[in-house]
Amino acid sequence: GAVVSQHPSRVICKSGTSVKIECRSLDFQATTMFWYxxxxxxxxxxxxxxxxxxxxxxxxxxxxxxxLINHASLTLSTLTVTSAHPEDSSFYICSASGxxxxxxxxxxxxxxxTVL
Amino acid sequence: SQQGEEDPQALSIQEGENATMNCxxxxxxxxxQWYRQNSGRGLVHLILIRSNEREKHSGRxxxxxxxxxxxxxxxxxxxxxxxTASYFCATDRNNAGNMLTFGxxxxxxxxx
Numbered sequence: 001g002a003v004v005s006q007h008p009s010r011v012i013c014k015s016g017t018s019v020k021i022e023c024r025s026l027d028f029q030a031t032t033m034f035w036y037x038x039x040x041x042x043x044x045x046x047x048x049x050x051x052x053x054x055x056x057x058x059x060x061x062x063x064x065x066x067x068l069i070n071h072a073s074l075t076l077s078t079l080t081v082t083s084a085h086p087e088d089s090s091f092y093i094c095s096a097s098g099x100x101x102x103x104x105x106x107x108x109x110x111x112x113x114t115v116l
Numbered sequence: 117s118q119q120g121e122e123d124p125q126a127l128s129i130q131e132g133e134n135a136t137m138n139c140x141x142x143x144x145x146x147x148x149q150w151y152r153q154n155s156g157r158g159l160v161h162l163i164l165i166r167s168n169e170r171e172k173h174s175g176r177x178x179x180x181x182x183x184x185x186x187x188x189x190x191x192x193x194x195x196x197x198x199x200t201a202s203y204f205c206a207t208d209r210n211n212a213g214n215m216l217t218f219g220x221x222x223x224x225x226x227x228x
Contacts, residue, residue, distance in 0.1 A: 105216065106161075
């Protein structure tokens with residue numbers, strides 16, 4: 001299947017700093033990328049949908065100024081957690097969908113963020 | 117709001133036994149999918165079943181869908197220790213079918 005690469009896999013940062021997480025589609029053009037957040041032993045919660053070249057669409061309750069999403073190319077989307085706080089600590093996962101969606105989404109390996 | 121609910125939340129079985137996980141959802145769907153997640157990793161797509169299908173097989177996996185009851189089940193036959201993972205059902209939220217809402221997941225442990 002197609003490959004989606006997510007980086008970094010783990011990051012630890014201090015409160016108040018910003019952290020950027022990258023999601024790349026390696027072998028297909030991702031017209032749409034999705035960002036999810038997952039707490040321990042819980043399900044994935046959709047945070048936002050990003051379409052290449054457009055502003056991201058955020059789910060209700062997700063602060064767009066807190067979680068900046070950029071999808072500037074067909075192979076790269078970034079999530080920046082700004083002014084991070086300990087409550088932002090979580091597992092963030094991206095998924096990508098190509099032009100011809102066949103029913104299978106491709107997920108990155110996830111990024112575990114720990115804010116001290 | 118969470119679309120899918122799964123039960124059981126956790127399941128522990130012996131290698132060789134079958135594992136059945138159930139998923140219920142609330143609104144109409146085009147497709148329902150099942151994904152697997154190893155601990156601390158991303159999700160891997162297992163199988164998609166369309167709303168007009170009732171049953172689908174893929175290797176040791178068997179998925180059923182009952183749209184009248186808004187429920188689906190995933191059966192893993194002859195389980196292996198390597199099947200230990202969390203399993204999530206996901207329903208589509210948009211016409212394109214690529215915006216998914218995930219169920220709470222079932223944590224499966226297969227003991228060797």
